[in-house]
Amino acid sequence: MSQQLKVLLVEDDWSVRSAVRDYLIKRDMAVSEADCLEAALSAADAIRPDVAIVDIVLPERAGERANFDRHVGIEVARQLRERLPQVGIVFLSAYADRGPEVVQLFMDGHRRIVYLLKGSKPQELLDAIRKVAGDLSALEIASGVQTTRKTAFDLAVETLADDERGCVLAALDNLATLTKPEWRVFETVGQCLTYRQVAHDLAISVKTVDSHMGTIYEKLCLRGIDSRFNQSALLAKVYLLHCLHKLDNHSPGRPVG
Secondary structure: OOOOEEEEEEOOOHHHHHHHHHHHHOOOEEEEEEOOHHHHHHHHHHHOOOEEEEOOOOOOOOOOOOOOOOOHHHHHHHHHHHHOOOOEEEEEEOOOOOHHHHHHHHHOOOOOEEEEEOOOOHHHHHHHHHHHHOOOOOEEEOOOOOOOOOOHHHHHHHOOOHHHHHHHHHHHHOHHHOEHHHHHHHHHHOOOOOHHHHHHHHOOOHHHHHHHHHHHHHHOOOOOOOOOOOHHHHHHHHHHHHHHHHHOOOOOOOOEO
16 A cells, blocks of 8 residues: 555553554554543544454443443444544454444444454454455454354253254244144143143143143154153253243244144
8 A cells, every 4th residue: 555554453451452553563554542432532533544443342431441241342433434434444352242243333334344353363454454444345254253142042952962952943843733722731731830730720631631742742753752851851941942932033833723
């Protein structure tokens, strides 16, 4: 590039900031530093950077501690773009789970963004800076970064053993085959009630409950499962995952007939 590239480095960890600063200065870049949102905006107004390298977990003001549950760096990027629409953004974060926030920034119309993880090779950072300062028109995210937020359902599925996970997920897929009477029994038995309690709550006989349960186990492919597994325990897990799916605004199936 014909003129010296101006870089704003927004990082609250002094050791990371100094290492990145020294690396970029040696490559003939003019580097200004900030350690919080407030300082970043002040520096941006003064130097009008071509590129901002931004940590995602930052304090808002000098002297404050960063809140790991917040994404102040995303707000830094938004406000920098309001001031300087052409500034390129390189997120440099230690966290691989902040991808959804960066994707949302892109979906809101912000382009020329690269998301790198701390520990990336220096050349990768240099390449990212050149991309966002040049003609990159999209979003690039490093390998290993999560771009979607895991739901309660996803987390619950991960707790299942590999072999029982297959049984439970297959049962979920077949929930739509249950009739309305079977569905009512499934929901009550899934709450770990006894057949007698289910019969009382639904005003049916214990024999009817037992008959429905035989059909339910058959339809959900839980009849001939490995003897290591307890049918009723698996059914309770199927019911729990079904409830989590509903909370996550998903529907694995509703009763028919």
